[in-house]
Amino acid sequence: MTDTRPVALVWLRNALRVDDNPVLQAALDGGFRPVPVYVHAPGDAGRWPMGAAQRAWLHRSLAALDARLRGLGSGLVLRSGRAQAVIERLVAESGAVAVYGDRRVEPAWRALDQRLDAALARSGVRLEMRQAALLFEPDAESVRTGQGTPYRVFTPFWKTLRRQWPQDRPLPAPTSLPPLPALATGTLADLDLAPRTAWDTGFWEHWEPGGAGAHELLDAFVEGAAGAYDAQRDLPDRIGTSRMSPHLHLGEISPRQILARLADARWNARQKAGIEAYERELAWREFSHHLLWHFPHMQEEDFNPRFARFAWAEPAPQVLEAWRHGRTGIPIVDAGMRELWACGWMHNRVRLIVGSVLTKNLRQHWLAGARWFWDTLVDADLANNSQNWQWIGGTGADAAPYFRIFNPVTQSERFDPHGRYIRQWMPELAALPGKAIHAPWTQPALLARYAPAYPKTPVVDLAESREAALDAFRALR
Numbered sequence: 273m274t275d276t277r278p279v280a281l282v283w284l285r286n287a288l289r290v291d292d293n294p295v296l297q298a299a300l301d302g303g304f305r306p307v308p309v310y311v312h313a314p315g316d317a318g319r320w321p322m323g324a325a326q327r328a329w330l331h332r333s334l335a336a337l338d339a340r341l342r343g344l345g346s347g348l349v350l351r352s353g354r355a356q357a358v359i360e361r362l363v364a365e366s367g368a369v370a371v372y373g374d375r376r377v378e379p380a381w382r383a384l385d386q387r388l389d390a391a392l393a394r395s396g397v398r399l400e401m402r403q404a405a406l407l408f409e410p411d412a413e414s415v416r417t418g419q420g421t422p423y424r425v426f427t428p429f430w431k432t433l434r435r436q437w438p439q440d441r442p443l444p445a446p447t448s449l450p451p452l453p454a455l456a457t458g459t460l461a462d463l464d465l466a467p468r469t470a471w472d473t474g475f476w477e478h479w480e481p482g483g484a485g486a487h488e489l490l491d492a493f494v495e496g497a498a499g500a501y502d503a504q505r506d507l508p509d510r511i512g513t514s515r516m517s518p519h520l521h522l523g524e525i526s527p528r529q530i531l532a533r534l535a536d537a538r539w540n541a542r543q544k545a546g547i548e549a550y551e552r553e554l555a556w557r558e559f560s561h562h563l564l565w566h567f568p569h570m571q572e573e574d575f576n577p578r579f580a581r582f583a584w585a586e587p588a589p590q591v592l593e594a595w596r597h598g599r600t601g602i603p604i605v606d607a608g609m610r611e612l613w614a615c616g617w618m619h620n621r622v623r624l625i626v627g628s629v630l631t632k633n634l635r636q637h638w639l640a641g642a643r644w645f646w647d648t649l650v651d652a653d654l655a656n657n658s659q660n661w662q663w664i665g666g667t668g669a670d671a672a673p674y675f676r677i678f679n680p681v682t683q684s685e686r687f688d689p690h691g692r693y694i695r696q697w698m699p700e701l702a703a704l705p706g707k708a709i710h711a712p713w714t715q716p717a718l719l720a721r722y723a724p725a726y727p728k729t730p731v732v733d734l735a736e737s738r739e740a741a742l743d744a745f746r747a748l749r
């Protein structure tokens with residue numbers, strides 16, 4: 273039987289899933305024949321085109337989504353180029369009368385949506401955007417301060433969200449979809465996402481991009497670490513967190529699906545504290561997106577304008593190289609940067625430590641760190657990355673005050689007390705005994721004997737640089 277329904281493009285950006293997908297569902301509910309489309313459009317991403325690690329992930333994620341859609345009878349149309357031109361061409365080729373897409377908070381994508389909306393309207397085609405990534409619309413009336421302004425402080429934001437915390441069930445996946453119309457779909461290889469040399473091979477020992485991988489990991493978290501999340505989330509030597517971030521970023525899983533999975537499990541009173549702490553982190557994700565929506569300049573400019581006068585150190589390429597490649601001579605920092613390089617992800621506690629050392633001890637601008645993370649993280653997300661870099665750099669909304677400077681040695685002793693995390697990522701330090709692992713420069717004889725190739729001293733004197741950072745901060749007053 274021929275499908276007589278009018279065609280709608282279902283343009284998926286960061287909603288790479290079939291289940292709980294409000295974009296796909298809206299097209300179906302509207303009585304349309306949905307044609308799922310992915311457009312690789314680096315030229316539309318402003319100064320933040322997708323980084324290398326995420327492109328490698330995306331390559332696999334799109335393959336997984338295409339397979340899932342084919343299993344339902346449809347498939348994924350793949351194109352690359354400027355999104356507006358590509359969508360307009362697809363509309364013409366398919367005879368689509370509507371385009372459904374997922375709403376984004378990134379300034380460049382928002383600008384594109386406005387242009388596309390106007391262009392499509394001129395040819396009588398509707399652009400319908402749906403929220404598929406967040407629990408709350410960043411501009412919702414219900415998520416405002418008493419004065420009607422956007423939140424800038426997390427705790428009252430979280431209280432407001434908590435009062436309206438979603439309890440609704442995720443949307444089910446359709447049981448079947450109509451076949452794609454005859455269109456030139458292009459191939460995944462045409463998008464040129466996969467690395468030309470296989471530097472990413474190690475990533476896939478840790479990750480399985482796509483919805484199936486996301487749900488498997490979530491199950492493991494719910495059955496394992498979730499109930500003790502509050503106690504273990506800061507300990508990088510174990511899997512104490514959910515590792516949902518890359519899956520959430522590309523929308524292979526939705527936050528609502530995560531909440532529903534948590535709600536379906538049974539928790540005792542002790543474990544409930546773990547779940548509450550976990551949901552609070554999901555709310556930090558909402559907060560970052562809320563901030564970027566309302567304050568788009570924070571992607572590159574200090575949220576706190578006072579820092580425009582801050583005396584950052586001159587860019588120091590050699591020092592930056594040492595930081596990027598894990599050769600600072602500070603083991604916890606080097607271990608974090610090696611973890612990032614090896615699996616495209618770093619534990620949150622260690623992100624904080626490496627971020628503090630970069631912005632305070634090395635006094636490099638937070639954007640230098642944000643850019644490196646952008647290229648190397650599989651979970652790189654403009655809202656989360658800018659918000660967190662500004663938080664640790666002291667320039668952000670509701671940020672850690674600049675004068676609160678982490679001592680990386682104390683942090684290492686506290687959160688990696690047995691040095692297991694350091695030894696995992698820095699095998700050249702594995703033989704260092706006891707506490708020497710945290711500050712090997714204080715034990716030159718042990719360092720010479722057990723790790724002769726490691727730097728004899730850190731790239732920066734921690735005490736002196738701390739004082740210099742505090743002086744620079746005082747000068748702001």
Ligand SMILES: Cc1cc2nc3c(=O)[nH]c(=O)nc-3n(C[C@H](O)[C@H](O)[C@H](O)COP(=O)(O)OP(=O)(O)OC[C@H]3O[C@@H](n4cnc5c(N)ncnc54)[C@H](O)[C@@H]3O)c2cc1C
Nearest residue numbers: 513514515516517553556557620623651652653656657660
């Ligand atoms: C300097 C710096 C840069 C960061 N850059 C990014 C980034 O580009 N992309 C990114 O997703 N996260 C970023 N984070 C936040 C955080 O480190 C990661 O979200 C977290 O480590 C991901 O691991 P997980 O999924 O196991 O987290 P879990 O602890 O299991 O948390 C569950 C989810 O909550 C969200 N979440 C957790 N912590 C935060 C947070 N501090 N801010 C916002 N959302 C949070 C994430 O979506 C995460 O997947 C950054 C943190 C720092 C300090």
